[in-house]
Amino acid sequence: MNDDIGAEPQLAEIGEMSGSLAQRVYQSLRDAILTLEYMPGSVIRKSYICQQLGVSRQPVSEAIARLSSEGLVDVIPQSATRVSRFSVGDLRESSFLREAVELAAVERVAANRTEEQLAQLVRMVRLQELLLEDGDHAGFYQADEDLHALLMELTGFPGVVATAASVSIPLKRARLAILPEPGRPAEVIAEHRAIIDAIREQDVTAAREAMRHHLGQLMSRIEPLERERPELFHQIRERP
Structure with missing residues (x-):
């Protein structure tokens, strides 16, 4: 993460990437x-x-x-x-779509999970804990992405992973922008634990509510971020 709008970034090498x-x-x-x-x-x-x-x-x-x-x-x-600067309207819409997909997904996973799938999820949360202990914020963010992608994969519907990734594109940058907030990474881990605990118990309702609470934290932090860093946002509020 580069906090300076005027700074040129160090771009990833493309030599070993695949494709044209x-x-x-x-x-x-x-x-x-x-x-x-x-x-x-x-x-x-x-x-x-x-x-x-x-x-x-x-x-x-x-x-x-x-x-x-x-x-x-x-x-x-x-x-x-x-x-592109952040658009509050686009973020709201993306958040709405992401919630629709991920709530349905976590219900299905909670109802049908296997012991091996549960173990995968537990390992992912443990990895986040270790990365946070090491102060590896980039790794922590990637592990967060990977955990949500794994939940989508465990639905058994291949298209769900791509759909969730697509609707979440506007949110990815915003999520990274608020993670440095003091105490937020630890809260993320606690929220993930609550989701995994509900999946362990195969409590569909609790899993859904834990995921709803977790996903709702982003938009509640967008307005404070907009006040603190207005230069990152479009100045016309698109939707009420």
Whole structure:
């Protein structure tokens, strides 16, 4: 996470990534945006990217066009290309969709889980505890992502993983922005434990309510973040 909007990020090397050159450039830029190495509102300079990744302008242009279609980049003709700022309306909509998917998923997992699946979930939470103890915030965030992805996978419906990931794109950066809040990582672990405890007991109602509480914490923190860091947000509030 790079807290300076004006700073240029260190982009991930693309040499060992799979896919076409444009795909690899896209992945490197997308990772930098979603991990807040590129902060919302940051200017994206093609010349810098070409220099960092050792590529021509064509694959960079293709990657930026793709990121724009995902709502992660704002391309304004005759002006600067910038990383999209947070949109409160988009965050609310994404949160609504994510909740619909993940509540249904956790109900299904709680009702049908196996001992091996439970052990997988317990190990994931334990990993988060160890990463927090080590002060590895990037690893902690990734483990958080992995735990939610595992829950989606355990539904047995392959499309659920992709659907949950797609509807959560606007939330990924916001989640990372609030994790440094003092005490929040420890709260996340406690919330995850409550979800896993309900799944252990195969208590569908408790699992659903624990997940609802957990997911609800993000939007409750967005307005304070907007007050503290208004430069990260669109200044027009799109929806009431």
